[in-house]
Amino acid sequence: MIKVGIIGGSGYTAGELLRIIQNHPNAQVDFVYSTTNAGKPITTVHQDLFGETDLVFTDTINPEVNVVFLCLGHGQSIDFLSQNAFASHTRIIDLGNDFRLNKDAVWQHKNFVYGLPELNKAKIKNAQFVANPGCFATAIQLALLPLAIHNTLQNELHINATTGSTGAGVKPSATGHHSYRNNNMSHYKAFNHQHIGEITESLQKAQSTFNQPLLFIPNRGDFTRGIFATLYTKVNQDLDTILKWYQDYYKNEPFTHVTTEPIHLKQVVQTNKCIISLEKHGDYLLITSIIDNLVKGASGQAIQNMNLMFGLPENTGLNLKSGNF
Amino acid sequence: MIKVGIIGGSGYTAGELLRIIQNHPNAQVDFVYSTTNAGKPITTVHQDLFGETDLVFTDTINPEVNVVFLCLGHGQSIDFLSQNAFASHTRIIDLGNDFRLNKDAVWQHKNFVYGLPELNKAKIKNAQFVANPGCFATAIQLALLPLAIHNTLQNELHINATTGSTGAGVKPSATGHHSYRNNNMSHYKAFNHQHIGEITESLQKAQSTFNQPLLFIPNRGDFTRGIFATLYTKVNQDLDTILKWYQDYYKNEPFTHVTTEPIHLKQVVQTNKCIISLEKHGDYLLITSIIDNLVKGASGQAIQNMNLMFGLPENTGLNLKSGNF
């Protein structure tokens, strides 16, 4: 049984980890660290777990756990690891963005592997430290990797993606207020989102010549969960050829599926799946990519990485009932 | 032209006042007082007014305005009036709950009239100071007053009402977070809501013998605007008799309408209307009452009171396009 420690236990990604581990046959939570809620039952914060667990938040870590998930605000993982030591065997999976980029991946003799299983599975299996990808970054990379490995990304990439309110975290804010967000839409960080860096690096791993701009508009949707991304770029090949590339690339992937039918976001909500739909319009290939930002875009993928790191079947504990409605 | 001052200009009720006054033919905003936003255009907060106004928040009041609307947190109106004096002619309409109850209605030689036009129209016309009713209190009183004046409230009153997220104000909070509120429902202050007091007093004005408990469960709905209230109590009379009571009571009221057809909340959203539907089930009369909590439940009713106080037709500036969708 894998003993799990969770750091930053009050946030959305920690809650989603707890929900998944609750039914994971090979893992159990050893401690949930939260300085603000230490001493309280975790169900005071993650109230949906009422009846399922008696866990209590703690402000003391157990340095001997098998794996630690860091569910901290971006930039805070380094601080935490600087101040807290774990056993030499303890694996660490960071859900923040501190170690995702090449320049950040090695820190104090820790070598973080970028944890996108569809790109780095072999490395993840042998990794002790994993940097879990960003949510937008996951949806976008999965949409583009099969093109990249065929050196087909030779033109500008046009990306529009809308995320649910859980993407902005648990802290109440003006743009997270229900009165604002309900029936509303807006964009933010257009052309400048921080995930462009990790996406670009992954595409360069797959296609070393890649040097195209990612023209990316992230939107705030009025749903709670999910990322709905549309991407298009000029590609010479016909749809059949491209479809085969995608099917081949993902043929052994349990969670990523390809279609040429129309798709809608709620096909993947509450699951670890990514569904990719392909259409060809003249020279343009239109790719639609959907994930649940908290599952495949965060905590589900983190568990997928944990499974790989511990030699378990990748989908252990991750065959989740789709929400659909 | 009525010169208007608004105190507490950053909140939801202030914003709704500004939207209504913007198109009111006989009133114009003189100043919008906000200590936190002084110096900023009001469109930085009430962004939907962009293109319609150049008003700027101020931290200086003009004591000579014709009317002041107090849009402060409950309990703060007394503080504000203690520290700020207005001209002897200035009328004051308080949207908080400081002066609604009989025991609070006279304060420092100011005599506040309870501003429910359907109950107190003659008094409001002659009032200098008005206490605007609470939102739940408005929906519930309008549902019950025609029974009260026929001395028919002789049994327990069962009330269930659901309010939108704007009812809880602009300040971000855990239960106002979109991730929490979307597709969710909960109740709060069951049997103990602070509006029970003003409702009871109004019913006693209409039916001096009234002494029944109000068994009232307020719910948080996942919509943004509106109150959907169902009420039932034992009443001997048949539906035709009761319907006639309601129609008579509201026959000269421009905003309150009665039906025996099913109704739904969005019939009144964005308007100053209240629609009341009546059904008889055995001994029980079921009353459904719907309002927009920010309009008839707050700022629209405040303008209705202003119109009455200044001798204008009651509906001036208040024939608002229904939202419906």
Place this chain on the structure above:
Amino acid sequence: MIKVGIIGGSGYTAGELLRIIQNHPNAQVDFVYSTTNAGKPITTVHQDLFGETDLVFTDTINPEVNVVFLCLGHGQSIDFLSQNAFASHTRIIDLGNDFRLNKDAVWQHKNFVYGLPELNKAKIKNAQFVANPGCFATAIQLALLPLAIHNTLQNELHINATTGSTGAGVKPSATGHHSYRNNNMSHYKAFNHQHIGEITESLQKAQSTFNQPLLFIPNRGDFTRGIFATLYTKVNQDLDTILKWYQDYYKNEPFTHVTTEPIHLKQVVQTNKCIISLEKHGDYLLITSIIDNLVKGASGQAIQNMNLMFGLPENTGLNLKSGNF
């Protein structure tokens, strides 16, 4: 491995059964019967299952399956069973309302047990035919049964419950239109809902003297899943005594949990759980009961019944990740 047949495979409850069985370790779908969609992959209708199954709708039944779930419109189960015969060993679980009432429970030598595990567990274990309870009926009975077995239901029962749009089925309709339902609320069948019958019969099983009216207002909420029910009645005992009754009644139930803390609907959405919260206000006991109408209120409970009927642990395949957001 339990071989499962599903009749009426295009509807919401069939879809939810398919989602749950997909990950059930001891059951697998043998056929999904739909006359309107025969020949099409089930993922053309239940699109969220894309990537997980290759099942195709059929218009031919396999009469030898171990269990059949009837997911037909109310009143259609009898028609179907009249025209289609199954093996003598085949168990039948009807999700409609054809066999729920005492007067309907025996039909052509088939004796249907009312399938509320918290009430009838022993009988269900030995049943060949089960009538799965209605969604409102489930939430309401679980809220009241511990009182009934203590003969405490001696006064009128006041019930207000709001359901999501999936409660009205897959067929498009005016009141199911997003433009209507979004940010809206309404009630229907007040005091006359068809579930009152089955609730009353269950309460009479638990408290033979029970003869109180159920004053029940069902509401249409603007969420998609879930039932949020509040109930109150006069009860003499204090909260501690009552809490203990509930805790004792549900102490061996894996899905039904009791608290005195405030609760909100999304604590149970996507799960087979029911959470009940108790408050005492003067003489009144206020009970809040929440379920997911498609899971504990329909398909999850149907699987729970199947587990019991086949001697499996009750929660097999039903430890579902909560949706929460």
Place this chain on the structure above:
Amino acid sequence: MIKVGIIGGSGYTAGELLRIIQNHPNAQVDFVYSTTNAGKPITTVHQDLFGETDLVFTDTINPEVNVVFLCLGHGQSIDFLSQNAFASHTRIIDLGNDFRLNKDAVWQHKNFVYGLPELNKAKIKNAQFVANPGCFATAIQLALLPLAIHNTLQNELHINATTGSTGAGVKPSATGHHSYRNNNMSHYKAFNHQHIGEITESLQKAQSTFNQPLLFIPNRGDFTRGIFATLYTKVNQDLDTILKWYQDYYKNEPFTHVTTEPIHLKQVVQTNKCIISLEKHGDYLLITSIIDNLVKGASGQAIQNMNLMFGLPENTGLNLKSGNF
């Protein structure tokens, strides 16, 4: 007083016309034609108008009205006009797409002017027949016209726009079902939407050399009202220059406003406004354009056209309270 006839009175755009005309000082509804609802009060369909009107649907037209609004399904206006004659003075405003394109604009001696006031104001003032623009077409043209008149549209146009569920009409459908649409997102007719034609023609009027493709992805949002459109294209000029172009172009327009601040959809919902926000990112100009699809995108703009055709101030009856929440 302008006498108004409305054809196709049961639909969303007819309802919105009725709401606006209800408070229009210079127009009143003479008849509302609906073959399916003839004889019923219009409040049986447009229930939010309860208490405001006693109008009854009719299946008889009054051919002498001053103006007729055609609110029919696309393609049905020609059928209707073929079978029904109006007085020679009667003005006709078609909200469908039958007469929007150059090739369709002249029909049986009727010359339809394309009714986008910001493009064709002078012609509309003198028109007897007006083809009201499409909703997406309105949001997109207003975003691009100031560039076109400076001959600046020299590169591909990238457009992503999300519309509310009212955009798909009143008829219940699978993709309009609340259970589907709530918390969901999808796209349709990518690169092929029917509004591309009218947009292209308008841009060519403004910039005769215009020959760029409109790469347009329309999305179904889970809100009810509004269009949120983002557009970008390469433009050489700096933001100050471009901002001035937009401000100049719209300086006399009462409803279209320009900013460089972030905007969100609900700033314009329930109003006839369009707000355009400009950002420059490297060579790319990013334009965000927001309207209410039923108001500026349909019925509000139709009234704006009526006002112009009858010599009224353009904003008569159209200073609508913003919904905002």
